[in-house]
Amino acid sequence: xxxxxxxxxxxxxxxxxxxxxxxxxxxxxxxxxxxxxxxxxxxxxxxxxxxxxxxxxxxxxxxxxxxxxxxxxxxxxxxxxxxxxxxxxxxxxxxxxxxxxxxxxxxxxxxxxxxxxxxxxxxxxxxxxxxxxxxxxxxxxxxxxxxxxxxxxxxxxxxxxxxxxxxxxxxxxxxxxxxxxxxxxxxxxxxxxxxxxxxxxxxxxxxxxxxxxxxxxxxxxxxxxxxxxxxxxxxxxxxxxxxxxxxxxxxxxxxxxxxxxx
Ligand SMILES: NC(=O)c1ccc[n+]([C@@H]2O[C@H](COP(=O)([O-])OP(=O)(O)OC[C@H]3O[C@@H](n4cnc5c(N)ncnc54)[C@H](OP(=O)(O)O)[C@@H]3O)[C@@H](O)[C@H]2O)c1
Numbered sequence: 001x002x003x004x005x006x007x008x009x010x011x012x013x014x015x016x017x018x019x020x021x022x023x024x025x026x027x028x029x030x031x032x033x034x035x036x037x038x039x040x041x042x043x044x045x046x047x048x049x050x051x052x053x054x055x056x057x058x059x060x061x062x063x064x065x066x067x068x069x070x071x072x073x074x075x076x077x078x079x080x081x082x083x084x085x086x087x088x089x090x091x092x093x094x095x096x097x098x099x100x101x102x103x104x105x106x107x108x109x110x111x112x113x114x115x116x117x118x119x120x121x122x123x124x125x126x127x128x129x130x131x132x133x134x135x136x137x138x139x140x141x142x143x144x145x146x147x148x149x150x151x152x153x154x155x156x157x158x159x160x161x162x163x164x165x166x167x168x169x170x171x172x173x174x175x176x177x178x179x180x181x182x183x184x185x186x187x188x189x190x191x192x193x194x195x196x197x198x199x200x201x202x203x204x205x206x207x208x209x210x211x212x213x214x215x216x217x218x219x220x221x222x223x224x225x226x227x228x229x230x231x232x233x234x235x236x237x238x239x240x241x242x243x244x245x246x247x248x249x250x251x252x253x254x255x256x257x258x259x260x261x262x
Contacts, residue, residue, distance in 0.1 A: 004241030005135075010084035011075060013037050013120065016044040018189030019139050019182075020088040021051075022232030027084065028055040030236055035079040037062040037071070043190075067112035072119055081127050084239045087117040088139035090191050092153035105153060116156040118164060121179070125172055131186040134151040134177035138165055139231075142185045142254045158183070162250050169248035180238045180246060185254025186214065187226040187245030221256030236242075 010027050014020040016038035024034055028051045036051075038044040041063045048059040048162070062078050064071035066087070092109045095101055128134025143155030144162055162181050169179035183236050188211075196210040203210070211225055231253055237243065238251075252258050 003030045003236060003239070005084070005239060008032045008083035009035065010086065010239070011035045011037070011079050011082045012015055012086045012221060013075065014088040014090070015086070016040065016047045018088070018191060019228045019231050020086065021047055021136040021188060022230070023086045023137070023139070023230035024055070024232070025051055025229060026232035026236035027239060028057045028059065030241070031057060033058040033209055035060045035062060035075070035082065037064045037066050037075050038061065038063050051064070066120070067116045067151070072116070072123070076123055081131070082124055082127070083133055083135065085120055085124055085136045086139065087120060088107050089113055091141070094150050095152050096150065098152050101153060109153045110157055112128060113154070116160050117161055121165070121168060127176060127207060128177045129175040130171055131244070132176050134172070134174055135243065136165070136179040137235050137238045138181045139235070140183050142182050142183045142252050142258055144183055145250070145252060145260065146258050163223065166248035173247045178238070178243050178247060180243070181250040182231065182235060182238070183250050183252045184231060185226065185252070187222065187228050187231060189228050192225065215249065218257060224255065226253060
């Protein structure tokens with residue numbers, strides 16, 4: 001299916017790995033030119049080169065922290081008039097007791113996973129409205145909908161982001177500016193590889209065994225972790241020409257672990 005977005009320009013904040021990279025690749029396959037930000041230069045350059053080679057689109061790398069004012073200025077000066085914005089970050093740390101979460105940890109997680117996407121939306125929506133075309137996808141977390149103490153630094157800021165983006169989506173939909181969210185469950189990504197390889201080393205097991213343990217403990221119906229590239233295809237769908245009537249939705253992609261009907 002042709003998504004009708006060839007030649008559009010996309011900022012992918014946090015696109016050198018994981019679901020950001022999966023989204024970048026899916027958009028590039030549709031002929032979208034990319035402006036990808038990440039803090040680490042080496043992995044970012046490798047990712048940009050890989051996507052350019054695979055798809056032939058223009059991929060510009062921007063070494064920047066999208067949670068800082070300077071980082072946002074750098075990203076927006078590289079691409080002041082994006083048609084598409086995809087926002088993601090490294091998952092906030094796991095927490096084992098709500099009582100142990102410090103004010104500093106709250107401030108950090110709010111900066112990166114709530115205030116950053118809010119500031120980007122405020123900065124780029126006026127241009128999208130003027131041009132009568134825009135697509136924004138925030139990659140949040142299933143924990144926004146299904147709270148858990150262990151994900152207390154991840155779920156609450158994204159629940160706020162979903163609420164905010166739905167409110168804004170209703171205001172700008174008439175200008176063909178479309179805002180939606182993806183709420184992932186467990187996926188194979190760079191951060192998950194770090195976490196479960198470390199656990200495997202500590203426990204004398206393998207990555208696959210640790211994933212299997214998690215899948216069984218948390219009873220994931222699909223019996224596996226998801227693929228970042230598959231999730232990226234759904235991001236691209238939300239960025240398509242055909243998405244103009246899909247307003248303020250939050251798609252859960254979690255292998256069935258969530259337990260709500262809608
Ligand atoms: N993976 C899962 O199973 C899972 C489950 C539920 C929800 N999620 C959510 O899905 C999203 C993506 O997770 P992921 O596992 O794909 O992450 P990941 O593998 O750690 O990739 C994160 C990407 O974002 C970049 N990044 C992080 N912070 C940044 C910042 N401040 N400025 C610019 N770039 C930044 C990273 O590069 P640098 O480090 O070089 O900056 C990297 O490219 C997160 O919102 C996470 O909470 C993930």
